[in-house]
Amino acid sequence: AGRKLPEYKVVVLGASGVGKSALTIQMTHHCFVKEHDPTVQDSYWKDVALDNGGYILNVLDTAGQDILRALREQCLAAGDGVLGVFALEDPSSLDQLQQMWSSCSQHQKQWLPLVLVGNKCDLVNTSGDADTAAAILAHKWGVPFVKTSAKTRQGVEEAFALIVHEIQRAQEAV
Ligand code: GDP
Numbered sequence: 001a002g003r004k005l006p007e008y009k010v011v012v013l014g015a016s017g018v019g020k021s022a023l024t025i026q027m028t029h030h031c032f033v034k035e036h037d038p039t040v041q042d043s044y045w046k047d048v049a050l051d052n053g054g055y056i057l058n059v060l061d062t063a064g065q066d067i068l069r070a071l072r073e074q075c076l077a078a079g080d081g082v083l084g085v086f087a088l089e090d091p092s093s094l095d096q097l098q099q100m101w102s103s104c105s106q107h108q109k110q111w112l113p114l115v116l117v118g119n120k121c122d123l124v125n126t127s128g129d130a131d132t133a134a135a136i137l138a139h140k141w142g143v144p145f146v147k148t149s150a151k152t153r154q155g156v157e158e159a160f161a162l163i164v165h166e167i168q169r170a171q172e173a174v
């Protein structure tokens with residue numbers, strides 16, 4: 001006891017309505033929120049216990065407004081890694097995410113770990129266009145791609161575990 005756990009700061013990025021808040025709250029509070037104010041930006045904590053000690057997950061749920069400026073600053077200042085979220089049933093949200101991330105990376109001095117997250121998988125029953133496009137994009141960027149549902153919790157823990165893993169790898173590489 002008394003040993004300080006490592007803390008990982010994850011910034012959740014993406015277009016408005018893709019489920020950033022729902023994913024964050026599902027991960028940290030084990031419930032699905034149907035309506036969350038799209039303009040609210042907040043951070044959430046969760047202790048993740050593992051056999052080898054665990055860690056503190058600190059999630060910054062970003063708001064849609066003024067996203068370009070806000071996200072640049074957040075990416076630069078606050079985050080150890082980023083969950084880049086789009087909605088599988090809305091292919092345009094993948095384009096929006098791509099623009100956000102590109103604009104963000106241009107302003108970064110250092111490379112920031114990223115996981116691509118296709119949310120709302122409960123709403124699509126077969127692999128659609130967004131799915132294929134995301135797999136290609138993830139391959140191009142060299143980042144993991146995971147499908148989630150903030151509603152059913154499918155893939156949610158995996159998405160956060162993946163970004164923590166990417167952050168740990170990046171820190172070990174220094
Ligand atoms: P944000 O603007 O990215 O924070 O999006 P929200 O988390 O506020 O979600 C926008 C809407 O999509 C809300 O009505 C949510 O209930 C809904 N939603 C979010 N994630 C999912 C999901 O995985 N499945 C389904 N069916 N609805 C979702």
Ligand code: MG
Pocket residue numbers: 020021022036037038039040061062063
């Ligand atoms: Mg939100």
